[in-house]
Amino acid sequence: MNDNDAPIEGDTSLLLVDDDKPFLQRLARAMEQRGFAVETADSIAAGLASVDERPPAYAVIDMRLGDGNGLDVVARLREKRPDSRVIMLTGYGNIATAVTAVKLGAVDYLAKPADADEVYAALTSNPDAKAPPPENPMSADRVRWEHIQRVYELCERNVSETARRLNMHRRTLQRILAKRAPR
Structure with missing residues (x-):
């Protein structure tokens, strides 16, 4: 990571925003085991409140939740903490929303079901590294x-x-x- 893209040194705060509670709990436990200080939110409103209270160094945000669009949380987090690393998750992956997420400041975009290893790799990857070609390209x-x-x-x-x-x-x-x- 270069200095411009790296979150504050030693800050392991991670916000997880997803309305799938079993997935949210599993991912939270897995990320805590990997050394993150995890806070969870199961709605856009709770995610926005968490960002306003304590903007995290890292965030994993679901694209579509019951009360709105996860891109709203990304935009607020970028206002409050421009150095944060954001990963978007979605069960409805498509190119248009991926482009929008990246334009708003997400560093990666993962399709559900993403496992904790994929999320961890995306959060901690070098932003300057070139992504490897896909093992299984789209049909x-x-x-x-x-x-x-x-x-x-x-x-x-x-x-x-x-x-x-x-x-x-x-x-x-x-x-x-x-x-x-x-x-």
Whole structure:
């Protein structure tokens, strides 16, 4: 890590924001075992309150929670503590949200289910290091799904407008959006 990207020396404060409580508890225990001082939040409101009270050196934030979007927590954390290292987690990974997360200051973006080793590696990686090529690159089905998700986000999650722009029947698009991402 270079001095500009490194959090304050010796500060191991870590905020975990996720509304999946069993996952949140498992990840919190695993990160404590790796030496982090962990604080958890199960909503956007609790995450924002935690950032306002004690901005952490590290954060792992879920993209979509019941009360809003994790990007709001990223933006607030960047205001309060620009040197923090933020990792975004999501079960709905797509390129458009990954780009937005990185523009707001996230250093990495992991798809759920991410394990503690992946999260730890992302939090502690050298920001100047080049990422290795993927072992299993995206399938053609996954690339198609990513493109549909990107257009859907650009259309502000309007199904009818997205279907029109993709030249696709609205019901077909709804079926695709209701399914999980292909591998």
